[in-house]
Amino acid sequence: xxxxxxxxxxxxxxxxxxxxxxxxxxxxxxxxxxxxxxxxxxxxxxxxxxxxxxxxxxxxxxxxxxxxxxxxxxxxxxxxxxxxxxxxxxxxxxxxxxxxxxxxxxxxxxxxxxxxxxxxxxxxxxxxxxxxxxxxxxxxxxxxxxxxxxxxxxxxxxxxxxxxxxxxxxxxxxxxxxxxxxxxxxxxxxxxxxxxxxxxxxxxxxxxxxxxxxxxxxxxxxxxxxxxxxxxxxxxxxxxxxxxxxxxxxxxxxxxxxxxxxxxxxxxxxxxxxxxxxxxxxxxxxxxxxxxxxxxxxxxxxxxxxxxxxxxxxxxxxxxxxxxxxxxxxxxxxxxxxxxxxxxxxxxxxxxxxxxxxxxxxxxxxxxxxxxxxxxxxxxxxxxxxxxxxxx
Numbered sequence: 001x002x003x004x005x006x007x008x009x010x011x012x013x014x015x016x017x018x019x020x021x022x023x024x025x026x027x028x029x030x031x032x033x034x035x036x037x038x039x040x041x042x043x044x045x046x047x048x049x050x051x052x053x054x055x056x057x058x059x060x061x062x063x064x065x066x067x068x069x070x071x072x073x074x075x076x077x078x079x080x081x082x083x084x085x086x087x088x089x090x091x092x093x094x095x096x097x098x099x100x101x102x103x104x105x106x107x108x109x110x111x112x113x114x115x116x117x118x119x120x121x122x123x124x125x126x127x128x129x130x131x132x133x134x135x136x137x138x139x140x141x142x143x144x145x146x147x148x149x150x151x152x153x154x155x156x157x158x159x160x161x162x163x164x165x166x167x168x169x170x171x172x173x174x175x176x177x178x179x180x181x182x183x184x185x186x187x188x189x190x191x192x193x194x195x196x197x198x199x200x201x202x203x204x205x206x207x208x209x210x211x212x213x214x215x216x217x218x219x220x221x222x223x224x225x226x227x228x229x230x231x232x233x234x235x236x237x238x239x240x241x242x243x244x245x246x247x248x249x250x251x252x253x254x255x256x257x258x259x260x261x262x263x264x265x266x267x268x269x270x271x272x273x274x275x276x277x278x279x280x281x282x283x284x285x286x287x288x289x290x291x292x293x294x295x296x297x298x299x300x301x302x303x304x305x306x307x308x309x310x311x312x313x314x315x316x317x318x319x320x321x322x323x324x325x326x327x328x329x330x331x332x333x334x335x336x337x338x339x340x341x342x343x344x345x346x347x348x349x350x351x352x353x354x355x356x357x358x359x360x361x362x363x364x365x366x367x368x369x370x371x372x373x374x375x376x377x378x379x380x381x382x383x384x385x386x387x388x389x390x391x392x
Contacts, residue, residue, distance in 0.1 A: 024180045032045060055077070071106050084119045084129035096113065115158075121171075135162070290328040344379050346379055370390050
């Protein structure tokens, strides 16, 4: 196989590795590691600029954690890095220290000599600067001067072919980085949507308690002269309602935070949200989890959204007095079950009911992650929604 063919295969493998990640930080780290391995460099880095002359994110490969901490603060946008962030030109240097733009580095910083850098570009926007340094010489496992970069300009430095490969990788990196940013943005929008939904639930509950509080206080005021004992009873009721309202307001503060699916996992996130619903609704809402292993992120997201939609239907449309949610392992995957004792509906009329209850969107969510959705219901006999995913 020719050197070019091997390079194309290596780029393909690197692109595949990038596509497996959806978080921006993971994508950045994969880009740098793939580039460093692809071109046989000792060091690699990728910086994403901020709007204040520094870097919002800066990842490195080839430097251990202890050395990275010793280097100190993130670099500023100056010298050669600034040049890559202000245009689309590559930077291929035999010795970066001899470039007039070189401004030195911290004492703990590794010595760099031969240098190859390209901007990561999306249209007219420069997303970041990707660079490699100290190409390892064939047959030596490292630079000819032992990795210190103090020897003469090396014959095994970066080539035009290296530059072309890195530019190709940077073009794919721009796509992967843009996709990861869009994914994170979509999650942020989902979080906002979820916070709005919880806020609406809590607002309704608090409004009801405050309305009851006002009526009870008015009743106590009317009874205070002619029936003092009943007035005292009503005032005790006022105190109880006020305490409940205060609890709900505290819930607003505690629960209106970003969704914790990534940090805490599906079971913990469901448990937290169901506890909130149990507090703000007169219906009893319970949750049980049985030995569920971590699932692919997309599957956990779909299960959470189906659970939320099913709970909303049970509590808002079905007038349920009890809703039981269970999450259990099934093979390598999991099954979610949401059962309520509400009014139910006729599956034969599923077209109208399906649109109103979001059954079509729930089914689509399940299918999109390789899962299945079943709905059992009967007028006056409640509804059971069950979603199964295969796991990963």
